[in-house]
Amino acid sequence: MYRAQCMCPATQGPCNTSKPSMLDFVNKAKWDAWKSLGSVSQEEARQQYVDLISSLVGTEAPAVAAQPTGSTKGFQTLLVSTEDNITTIRLNRPEKKNAITVEMYNELIEALDLAGKDDSVITVITGSGDYYCSGNDLNNFTKIPEGGVEKLAKESGELLRRYVKVYIDFPKPLIGVINGPAVGVSVTLLGLFDVVYATEKATFHTPFSQLGQSPEGCSSYLFPKIMGAAKASEMLLFNKKLTAAQACEVGLVTEVFPESSFQSEVWTRLKAYAKLPRNSLALSKQLIRVVEKEKLHAVNDAEVERLVERWLSDECMQAIMSFFQAKSKL
């Protein structure tokens, strides 16, 4: 199943008018349009929309540190381990194609923060199962905060801003091991990785405009820098899905490996990298990053601001409705 990587609450008017509460909202004309969706039952449609809205919320997610259970280092959605000077952060919801819940966003921020400070030489992000990451998960949250959709959009924007910020500021080499398809924010963030190794089965898809949204993860700046505007815009504006080979050609991916030898070849390399002088690697990476850091933070802020506006726009809601309508007809 395809997963939208960002959500969009519906509103009545232009962004500068006061927004209706969720209860108001469902009583209004937009809702009528919504519930009339193709073959989706009204209850289903309502649930889908509530899911959409709710997936924006970030504050009432379970606190990361609160449940130091048996899962690695207390994370619920990640497997995090350190071995051979490598800290590996593994997205661990394979049954959901590693779709990112709010909990996972918070855990990723926490895990990256810890990895940046630990004794490891390099940090790796990868996924469990066949997918690397299918983008945002729409299904885990159903509560709208008291402040309504506007508050929801703001909080979601702030969560995204903090999430991307961790990547910009990450102080040591960060390596992506892309074990399968990547969607949305899991693609745009690759511009902030130092090295990206991908299996031939990986694909790279950023369907922003299809959902009425706009690019994030500093991709609006880094993708044109990496591949030129002519290739970047086809991805970021027109939803072009890249194969692993294409992503490598344009410079988003460092190297592509056959699926059969992917894990063994990549981890052999990574283990060799992790034996290199730690400070030399960290300081060299910081040297490369520092010249762009201020600009990247400004880009992140601008992208989030734009995205929050988008989430609160009619157009975005219409696009998401069309998306679900198309799905329901399959």
Place this chain on the structure above:
Amino acid sequence: MYRAQCMCPATQGPCNTSKPSMLDFVNKAKWDAWKSLGSVSQEEARQQYVDLISSLVGTEAPAVAAQPTGSTKGFQTLLVSTEDNITTIRLNRPEKKNAITVEMYNELIEALDLAGKDDSVITVITGSGDYYCSGNDLNNFTKIPEGGVEKLAKESGELLRRYVKVYIDFPKPLIGVINGPAVGVSVTLLGLFDVVYATEKATFHTPFSQLGQSPEGCSSYLFPKIMGAAKASEMLLFNKKLTAAQACEVGLVTEVFPESSFQSEVWTRLKAYAKLPRNSLALSKQLIRVVEKEKLHAVNDAEVERLVERWLSDECMQAIMSFFQAKSKL
């Protein structure tokens, strides 16, 4: 016939001395050199030079709005139409390989200004006939303004500056459909397009130094950014002509299509793009552009200033003379 994409008036001395009038000019030594050109008759040579000089003039071109004739939306040199949410601007002087006259520069500025404000979702620029655009046309103007060549150069620079500015500020996705060879400013401006689709028959040529000139269209900044200095300088300094495949490899072109299916494949895509949410596309494109916009305007200004100096240099005149001399020997 090959067409020079920029013109160069001849002068006596270094740039900081006062320039001779056209009449003075033809009485002087430089003229003797000029008229002695190979097999070109004196009258021909004189006419060629007057054409060169005159092609710099921008002010006395026919006003765009003055002749709302039967041609599309009143344009003389363009076909402009809006259909399926796409505004298409077609360079329409196929018998002249779509060489850009001053009138066409002014019409393009006007047409792009209107396209940016209309209801279309995307804007397309393409050419009629076998050429996309052969660059500046040297043959349409014969009048030197009263202020002489210096005034001419300044006015031409200002026209170019305004023309490039429209591309920098263009507020929605701008797509190039490159139906054949592209020369000079029609190539350099591609760095400011969002997507560029080309037929396999297209070529990309920027013979600046051959004509004693310097790059424009923000290419001095964007080409190194897109393809690296090592590839950009071969084009911008050393006149390397790229095939469509090469232009795609370096990232100047998004994708190349077989000539036989070019139009059908491209327009199928464009029609699909034009159904995407309009604001999402426009705001995403602006997000990508805004981080570079101030720098692009500064680069445009610097390029035009340099080019006006070049036009008034002896070296530039000599280069153009050599160019015509070589042609006359063919």
Place this chain on the structure above:
Amino acid sequence: MYRAQCMCPATQGPCNTSKPSMLDFVNKAKWDAWKSLGSVSQEEARQQYVDLISSLVGTEAPAVAAQPTGSTKGFQTLLVSTEDNITTIRLNRPEKKNAITVEMYNELIEALDLAGKDDSVITVITGSGDYYCSGNDLNNFTKIPEGGVEKLAKESGELLRRYVKVYIDFPKPLIGVINGPAVGVSVTLLGLFDVVYATEKATFHTPFSQLGQSPEGCSSYLFPKIMGAAKASEMLLFNKKLTAAQACEVGLVTEVFPESSFQSEVWTRLKAYAKLPRNSLALSKQLIRVVEKEKLHAVNDAEVERLVERWLSDECMQAIMSFFQAKSKL
């Protein structure tokens, strides 16, 4: 024989403590580790380390102008000539794979300064023999200045800073004719060339972290700009050696030629380039450079500062010791 491209003096403590003199140094624990290197004799090991330390020194190198002998234009380590409007600077220590001594650094600065001011249209850098350049030479110097290793590191940093600065400010087209393998600073500086032609036998290797060091030559900024971070970091952080074809694919090299026709094809082109209008080329190159110049100088300063810190770090010494230990076991 592989040559390290940068050197690293050993020190006792963190960078902000006062450094031991060379004599102090050899009496300390680090020295014990050093002299215990594999099969290297104590005398050999001591000599190697002294070489390492000494290779950092820049001030007491023979003055360039002092010995106007029979070698071209008075240079000892270079062949410099001007013909057909081309000034060619040829690294001329083929028996040492054109490893750069301090003398050669100073001569290159001088030769580039002269080439920038002479009447030639383009300037070419190439190497004698099978190598283009194997990086820094460790073997020519044995004197530690009175100020000890800290002074040594500072002087070496200043020499490097001045060397890179000449490339940033070079006022006309600079073309690399890469006749064989390139290592270290001879690779990183390629980002500051305008055009780079390579034989298929060339390779490109920047083993910084392997030696506990960090990138220079503005590569920390230009390599990500040219090829994207995903490819740049594999070279600059993880010591990936590129073939000529790979270097061309990522945009570091303009074009690769078969070894059999390399010289004839390249010099035919260069002679044609050198007939183009001189001012047009110089001013166009400056136009391309000026927009980045301030940033490039800042990057150069930051890279050198970081590298001087690295040279004075324990980690860097350990890395170089390991490097020699590995070599001694071959």
